[in-house]
Amino acid sequence: MTNITKTCLFLIMMAFSLSPAFAAKHTPDAAHGKSLHKQKCMGCHDNGQYTRSNRIIHSFEDLRARVKFCDSAANADFSNNDLDDVVEYLNNDFYKFKK
Template structure:
């Protein structure tokens, strides 16, 4: 039970961080179609982690490793469902 509530809090934090730091930089609407489009460069969980990390570094986003992980988890839970 404790793990489930911890995962939910992490996902909520990831959603909040994503909204604050990611959506504002992209011009297109961030919806299911954006994340699951046919020409996506993301094909697995590693690609997703790498892309989030690339954005964090490129835009000097000051996230702690746990915050970056929570954004990856949010995106994976909400849109991708990649195996870890």
């Protein structure tokens, strides 16, 4: 590799490491999740859905997948961080799965 190539690679890697995709991991914000949920998720079911005796969610992974699915159903268009926040809220208040 020539020095010029090395310098270019170095600059490209620097640019990537500064982009938001590489920023620190999002810390889920349950209060934000709660307000998103109130705005977007009450169209088809209420909170009773999460505590019914025959509920369909049995793990944290199931919960994340279901929220993602219902996000499309609700046309809520949550970002990944929003999904994390809503999952955090539902898990704290209703499901209480270990992560």
